[in-house]
Amino acid sequence: GEASDDVTITYTPPKPPTVRIVQPADGATVNEATITFKAQTTHVPGQKNVALLLNGKPVKGFSWNARGEVQATLSLREGDNTIEISVSNRDGRASDRVRVRYERPVPPPVVTFVLPARNGLRTDKATADIRATIKHVDGPDDVRLTVNGRQMKNFKWDSRTQALMATIRLREGENEISVTATTAAGSAADSRTIIYTPPTPEPEPTVDKPAITIESLSQPVTNPMNPNAGRSTLIATITGVSDKKQIQLLVNDKPVAFTFQPKGGKLQATFNLQRGENTVVLRATNEGGTTTETRKITF
Numbered sequence: 001g002e003a004s005d006d007v008t009i010t011y012t013p014p015k016p017p018t019v020r021i022v023q024p025a026d027g028a029t030v031n032e033a034t035i036t037f038k039a040q041t042t043h044v045p046g047q048k049n050v051a052l053l054l055n056g057k058p059v060k061g062f063s064w065n066a067r068g069e070v071q072a073t074l075s076l077r078e079g080d081n082t083i084e085i086s087v088s089n090r091d092g093r094a095s096d097r098v099r100v101r102y103e104r105p106v107p108p109p110v111v112t113f114v115l116p117a118r119n120g121l122r123t124d125k126a127t128a129d130i131r132a133t134i135k136h137v138d139g140p141d142d143v144r145l146t147v148n149g150r151q152m153k154n155f156k157w158d159s160r161t162q163a164l165m166a167t168i169r170l171r172e173g174e175n176e177i178s179v180t181a182t183t184a185a186g187s188a189a190d191s192r193t194i195i196y197t198p199p200t201p202e203p204e205p206t207v208d209k210p211a212i213t214i215e216s217l218s219q220p221v222t223n224p225m226n227p228n229a230g231r232s233t234l235i236a237t238i239t240g241v242s243d244k245k246q247i248q249l250l251v252n253d254k255p256v257a258f259t260f261q262p263k264g265g266k267l268q269a270t271f272n273l274q275r276g277e278n279t280v281v282l283r284a285t286n287e288g289g290t291t292t293e294t295r296k297i298t299f
Contacts, residue, residue, distance in 0.1 A: 015043045016092030019070075019085055026098040031105040033076050037083060039096065041068040044087045053084045076102040108186030109142070110135040111179050114163070116192050123170070124199040130155075130166045132179045132190065137162065144180045170196035210240035210284035212293045217280065220273050220299040230273045230299040234258075238265045238284045240291075250281040273299040 023038040024030065037052075044050060047064040054074055062072035070085065081102060086095035115131040134143055140157035147168050155166035164179060178191040213236060220230030234249070241247060244260045251271050258269030267282075280295045 014091040015089070017041060017043045017049070017087040017089045017094045019044075019087045019094045019096050021083070021085060021096045021098050024083075024098060024100050027101075028098075029101045029103055030076070031103055033078075033102060033104075035074055035076060035100070037062070037070075037072040037074050039070040039085050041070060041087050043089055043091070044068055045089055049088050051086045053082075053086075055082055076100065078102055078104055106183070106185040107136045109137050109181035109183055109188040111181050111188045111190040113179070113190050113192050116194060119191075119193050120195065121192070122195045122197065124197055125170075126196065126198070127167055127169050128175075128194050128196075130164070130168055130177060130192075132164045134162055134164060134179065134181045136185065137181050137183055140164070142181055142183055144182070146176075146178045146180075148176055170194060172196055172198060207286060207288035208240055209289035210238055210246070210286050210291045212282055212284055212291050213237045214282065214293055214295060217295050217297060220297065228275050231270055232273055232278075232280075232297060232299075233270045234268065234280060234282070236267045236282055236293075238267055238282075240286050240288065241265075241284050246285050248281075248283040248285075250279075250283075252278055253281075273297065275299055 019039055019041045021039045024035055041050065050064050050070060052059040052062050052070070052072060055077065059072055059074065062070055064070050074083065079101065081100045082097065083100060084095060084097040086093060111132060111134050113132045115129050130145070137143060139159065143157070143164055145152045145155050145164060145166060148171065152166060152168065155164050157164060168177065173196065175194045175196060176191060177194065178189060180187065180189040214234065215237060216233070216235045218233045220232050223229045223231065238247060238260070242262050247258070247260060247267065249256050249258045249269055252274065256269055256271040258267055260267045276299065278297050278299060280297060281292060283290060283292045
């Protein structure tokens with residue numbers, strides 16, 4: 001006799017999983033602390049077969065869909081970061097890894113004038129104090145001060161407060177002061193205008209010339225002992241002088257003695273006359289000039 005049997009064997013080739021990180025690229029450097037992570041997987045039965053690690057610590061808040069797409073929002077630490085994803089199924093395991101460096105962004109400089117606090121300051125002083133704060137610079141080499149277009153290098157720098165200080169000399173009229181800071185992160189500037197008007201000199205005080213008022217000049221009195229000689233008395237008021245040395249009294253071009261009271265300005269003198277016409281000159285002088293009064297008297 002004869003007998004037979006049939007067996008059908010279906011061969012299913014193994015389908016190990018695959019995974020590829022799409023974003024970020026390996027070795028990338030970023031300036032933002034939060035990034036979007038994306039990966040593509042195949043032959044992964046479900047999200048429980050996916051493990052995502054950031055710097056060796058599991059990330060739980062990622063998503064996975066039926067198309068095998070994995071996505072997550074990751075918060076990086078400053079410096080180097082390692083992102084690793086691994087997948088598994090009954091046919092095997094697979095993983096992918098990238099390194100990402102996060103560098104904190106360097107802010108651009110910020111320039112702020114402190115003195116003068118406002119633009120268009122008007123002054124009658126020939127010098128002005130300048131003060132400005134400059135943030136996010138390494139030092140004074142990153143800072144440039146110009147006054148009316150000319151660079152001024154001899155300013156002071158306070159590294160603790162990051163402040164520039166200087167005393168500048170102004171020219172008459174409008175003065176333009178500018179502070180510029182430049183670093184690899186950018187450039188910033190601020191400026192002020194100071195208007196210098198020299199003070200008008202005060203006029204020198206004017207001094208009036210002395211004033212002379214001759215109150216009386218007596219008629220000559222004959223000297224009984226000398227009929228050819230007579231005497232006369234002069235009384236006058238003089239203002240604008242404070243010292244007897246500022247007064248001169250001449251009779252026939254010869255100085256004669258007199259008394260003078262500065263407080264009231266009273267002058268008095270008695271002098272001899274000669275026969276005929278006599279000339280009496282009273283003169284007073286001060287900073288304002290000289291005043292002269294002349295009288296003729298006949299003996």
